[in-house]
Structure formats: C-alpha cells, structure tokens
Amino acid sequence: MNPYVVPGLTAVVLMTVGIGAYGLRFARTTSDFLVASRSVSPAWNAAAISGEYLSAASFLGVAGLILRYGVDVLWYPVGFAAGYLALLLFVAAPLRRSGAFTLPDFCELRLGSRPLRRLASIFVVFIGCLYLVPQLQGAGLTFTTVTGGSYVWGALLVGVVVTANVALGGMRAITFVQAFQYWLKLTALAVPVIFLVLHWQSAGRPPVTPPDGATFPAATTVVIQQDAEVGGEAVQAGQELQFAAGDPVPRVSTVDATFGPDWLLPGGDTGLFATYSLILATFLGTMGLPHVLVRFYTNPDGAAARRTTLVVLALVGLFYLLPTLYGVLGRIYTPQLLMTGRTDAVVLLLPEAALGGGQLGRLLGALVTAGALAAFLSTSSGLLTSVAGVVFTDVLPPGRSGSVGGFRLATVLGAIVPVTFSLYVSNMDVSRVVGLAFAVAASSFCPLLVLGIWWRRLTDLGAAAGILVGGGAAMVSVLIPVLGPPLHGWPAEVIGQPAAWTVPLAFLVMVAGSLLTGRRVPADVGATMLRLHAPESLLRLAAGSGDRRRAR
Amino acid sequence: MPADDDPRKRRTRVVLGEAAARRRPADRAHADLAEQTPVGEALVKGLVRAQLALALRLALVVVTSLGALPLLFAAAPGVGRAKVLGVHLPWVLLGVLSFPFLVGVGWAYVRWAERNEQDFSAVIRRPEQ
Numbered sequence: 155m156n157p158y159v160v161p162g163l164t165a166v167v168l169m170t171v172g173i174g175a176y177g178l179r180f181a182r183t184t185s186d187f188l189v190a191s192r193s194v195s196p197a198w199n200a201a202a203i204s205g206e207y208l209s210a211a212s213f214l215g216v217a218g219l220i221l222r223y224g225v226d227v228l229w230y231p232v233g234f235a236a237g238y239l240a241l242l243l244f245v246a247a248p249l250r251r252s253g254a255f256t257l258p259d260f261c262e263l264r265l266g267s268r269p270l271r272r273l274a275s276i277f278v279v280f281i282g283c284l285y286l287v288p289q290l291q292g293a294g295l296t297f298t299t300v301t302g303g304s305y306v307w308g309a310l311l312v313g314v315v316v317t318a319n320v321a322l323g324g325m326r327a328i329t330f331v332q333a334f335q336y337w338l339k340l341t342a343l344a345v346p347v348i349f350l351v352l353h354w355q356s357a358g359r360p361p362v363t364p365p366d367g368a369t370f371p372a373a374t375t376v377v378i379q380q381d382a383e384v385g386g387e388a389v390q391a392g393q394e395l396q397f398a399a400g401d402p403v404p405r406v407s408t409v410d411a412t413f414g415p416d417w418l419l420p421g422g423d424t425g426l427f428a429t430y431s432l433i434l435a436t437f438l439g440t441m442g443l444p445h446v447l448v449r450f451y452t453n454p455d456g457a458a459a460r461r462t463t464l465v466v467l468a469l470v471g472l473f474y475l476l477p478t479l480y481g482v483l484g485r486i487y488t489p490q491l492l493m494t495g496r497t498d499a500v501v502l503l504l505p506e507a508a509l510g511g512g513q514l515g516r517l518l519g520a521l522v523t524a525g526a527l528a529a530f531l532s533t534s535s536g537l538l539t540s541v542a543g544v545v546f547t548d549v550l551p552p553g554r555s556g557s558v559g560g561f562r563l564a565t566v567l568g569a570i571v572p573v574t575f576s577l578y579v580s581n582m583d584v585s586r587v588v589g590l591a592f593a594v595a596a597s598s599f600c601p602l603l604v605l606g607i608w609w610r611r612l613t614d615l616g617a618a619a620g621i622l623v624g625g626g627a628a629m630v631s632v633l634i635p636v637l638g639p640p641l642h643g644w645p646a647e648v649i650g651q652p653a654a655w656t657v658p659l660a661f662l663v664m665v666a667g668s669l670l671t672g673r674r675v676p677a678d679v680g681a682t683m684l685r686l687h688a689p690e691s692l693l694r695l696a697a698g699s700g701d702r703r704r705a706r
Numbered sequence: 707m708p709a710d711d712d713p714r715k716r717r718t719r720v721v722l723g724e725a726a727a728r729r730r731p732a733d734r735a736h737a738d739l740a741e742q743t744p745v746g747e748a749l750v751k752g753l754v755r756a757q758l759a760l761a762l763r764l765a766l767v768v769v770t771s772l773g774a775l776p777l778l779f780a781a782a783p784g785v786g787r788a789k790v791l792g793v794h795l796p797w798v799l800l801g802v803l804s805f806p807f808l809v810g811v812g813w814a815y816v817r818w819a820e821r822n823e824q825d826f827s828a829v830i831r832r833p834e835q
Binding site: 225228229231232235236238239240242243244247418419420421426429430433457460461463464467468471472474475478608680683684687688689691692 | 757779801806826
C-alpha cells in the first residue's frame, strides 16, 4: 500500500475539522448557522459553491466514463457546467431577491401555500438522499481501492466526519471548508496531470488508440470481478489472469466498454435520444439541486448572486478540463480497468500506473486520493446542510425549531437514513445515480423555479400538479431499474434517461394546471414580481417613499 | 407637487440639500412601485419582459450552437473525423472550447442584465417633466 495515503487523508480530515472549528468561533446565532449571516464575499462564495458542487461523480466518475465510452460522455462535464449558465440566466438574481433560503421557502413566498411547501420538502429530501448515498458509496469504494480496508468503514468515516462538521459548525464554517476544498480538488487533479503529460511526451507520445487495439503497457495481473467470457473462454469471478507487457487487452463479456478507434468518434452506442436527455437533465437539473440553491442566500444582493454564479461557471469549467485528460491517459496506462469494469478508479490509479511505484508516483497518488476525499466531504456536507435545513424548518415541531440545538438534531436525523442506506447498497453506479438525481430535479424544481420567477399566472395547484406528475415520473423511472425487472430496447432507453420526456411533461402540466385554476393566482403577485426583479437599492427607496406617503 | 408647499420639506432640503433634491422628483414613480398602481405594474412588467427576453435569447444561442452538435455529428460523420492540431474535432469542441464559450455567454448576460436594471432605475429616478 502507498505509505503517503494515510497521512494525506488524515491531513484532509484534520483540516476540514480545523477550519470548521475555526468557523465555529464566529458562528454564534442560528442565523450564522443557516446562512452565514449573508456576509460572504462573491469570490469566497463562488469557490464554496464550486467546492460543494464537484462531487465524486465529477472527480472520479467523469474520467471513468471517458475511459470507458470516449467522446460521447464529454456531454456529462459540459452539461454539469452548462447547468450553471441556465441557473445564471433564469434563476440566480431573482431567487436571491426573493429572500428564500430553501426551495420550500420559495414555494411559500411565491405561492403562499403550505401543502405545496410540504410537497417541495419531500422532493428536497428525496433528491438530497439520492445524491448523498452515492457520495458515501464512492467514499467506501475509494477506501477499499486505496487502503484495502473494508467498504463499510470508508462510508462510515466520511458519514461521521460530515455529520459532526455540519452539526457543530453549520454553514459559516462550511463556506470556508468548501472554498478550501475546491482549491484542493483542483490542485489534486492539476499537479499530477502535469507530470502525467510530461511523462507521456518523454515516452514518445504512445498512441491513445493503437491501430491493433489497446495493449498492456507493463506486466499486469487482472482479477476478474464477475463470471464472464474472455476471448471465447469462460472465466469465474476472482480468477486471476496474467498479461505481459505488449499483450493486447481482451474484451470481457460482462463489462460494457468501447474498444478500438470508435472510442475517438462521436455517435457510438449512445443514441441521440439518450444524449439529448442527458443534456436536458444536466442543463436544467443544476438549478433544482437543493445544496446549490441554499448557497444563493449567502449573497448580499441579486447582482452579487449573478456575479457569483458567473465565477462559479468559470471555476467549474476550469476544473472540467482535467478529468478528460485522465480518461484519455487511462486508456494508455490503466487498460486493465476496462476488464474489471472499475473505471471509476482511473483517477486514483493513474499516477502510480504511469509514473511507476517510485516516490513521485506515490506522492501524486496520495494527492489525488486526498482530493477524492475532499470531493466526498464537501458535497456530502452541502447536501446534509440543505437536507437538515429542510428537516429543521419543516419537520421538527415548532418548539424545537429556531434553536441551534434544533439544527443539530435535524442534522443527525438527516444523516441517519442515507448513511444507513449506503452501508447496504454497494453496487450502484456512482455517476448514473447522480445523473438520475439531476433528472428528478430538472423535472420537479426547474419548472417550479422558472415559471414561478417569470410567469405571473402560476398557481399553487398547477405547481403541485406539475411537480407530482413530472417529478413523480422521473422518480418512478429512477426506481424501476433498481427494483423492477431488467428492460431492453427502447423502454430501457426511455426509462434510463427520462429527462427528455419528464421535463416537458412537468412544464406542460404546470402551465395547464395553472390556467385551469386561474382564480387561485395569489393577490400579491405584483408585489412579489417587483421584489424578485427590481434592484434592491431601488426597492429600499421605493419602500421609504411609500412609508412617507402613508405617514402623511 | 404638493410636497413643495410643505414647510417641513423645505427645511430638509437645506439640511440634506443634495439627497433631498435627488429624491424628491422621483417620489411619484417610487410610490407607483411601492403601492402597486397600474403605472408601477407596467414598469415592473417591462423589466421582467426585458430580462426574460435577454435570458431566452442567450439560451437560444447556446441551444443552437452547443445543442446542435450531437445532430451535426450524427448527420455529418465527416465532421467528427476532422482533426485540429492532431486531435479529433469533437474532443476539442466539447472537452476544451465549450467551457470558455459558456463563460463568455454568462459574462455577456451579466453585463446586459445589469444594464437592463440600470435602465429601469433610470426610469424610476428620472425627474418628472
């Protein structure tokens, strides 16, 4: 085992707890805990949002998908970044001006409906858990890959550190922690990739897709994960196959991956429907992720929210330049992952595989592992804060809400379900589940936010119907492959990437439902629209002049 | 305006001359906003429409450029095989150029959206003729 990994991981955990404790000295009131007293500057806030957003799916999953499928899956990082553009164009400034802290708050402010608020709370908790479970799982799998320890301990370790940090420091501390973790994640991918590319150059630029198919760069032992066929011969799970340097990489029948030069070209196995569905889910889903929206309340005003989002777009785009290189270089140096199917591990394994087991390879290997841990910690902290925020305000009895102790109780309650769940499900695919969380968010909260902000005639019943039908259809599509029988052909494609039909469905139902219940348009919609769209400086003046008139 | 006949008003103009002079002519528009008169409603509707049109236009730019790429690659496979500096074109477009493009669109939006708001504020603050 790499001797630098344990010190590296310990350093990340200690720094996370340390910065959290440092922040605790400033966190005195409930308002500090929830919204950092709205005193966070755009640069800090943007780094924190980016740090929170770049999860295991971005840090490990994107490179793994590229290693496996090639250019077609570049739509994942592009969509993950483009989601912030949609957020900027349609949501950022008005949402901040609405004064809503969570999505349920927005429902109540805009439509004044308690039942709608409760429905939104259910979706926030569902999306939060759907997103939290794969983070903890990724932590467990990384722990197993790197240290050889047990999956359960990895998942539990991250779960406990995150719960303690959120419960003790709240959001103010989290802002500093998240900002630190963005830069750690960027460094952890950028520094090794410089050495990797230099190494590739000095080795005479070996081709990524050799004409005769991929070959092993060094003698390799591959442990087969599932019973399968390799080159026409049956192999069992656990069987070890030996390959010498220069041997061609055989195809394993149970592992889905693209071989040969097709890998370089678009339009492989993924159809146009699946591609567009993925683009739609990521483009519109980002604005519906609960842990992203909570952050906007920490901006001082709407204009700052806009500028923060632009910086986030730049920071996230900068980060996504890197995983592609890992996926491409993994094709040369870690082809055995195409046989085991554990392509998510490419980022963790590549430095040592390419640079050898010397000091440099080990140090860089420890660095990417520390970055991966930062990815799990930051995303799960953000998710837990938002889930706890909803539990705190909407689930706990009124006597408990409003106190710091109540928020801590809500955090522990919010953590129990996903942590327990993650201990029992270890075989779900990390990137896929995260993609489905985007689909559910895009089919429920995206129409609610976009129509709520830009369309006066939205009603509470219309909004509830749209969320139930669109979000419900996406939820069912998520659960069918997990619980139901395996599907084939077009039903599999339509259920596997549901956003292309559930998002239009949600918009349609929401608009139709609102038009049918036109009498329920809130009476104060004009005042709400003014508050959402007018610059704050003007409103303060307007409120002042209005008061003076009434006083006269 | 009736406020000109109010003696207390005249006193504040002496004490806080600049602030009072800047604010007073805008009283009517501010009050329109705060009290939801038809004029205020129309002003806000105009702002919302301008911001929405801007957002939709820029979204359309992204949809017709980035969003058309999968169709383009499917319809004209030759484009997918073209090479730029030894790298296949789709890798360059998606893996590298898409990110600065998105940031550029976002930057343009922030600029124009702030200008829309300034225009709106200027209408509200404009001295009445």
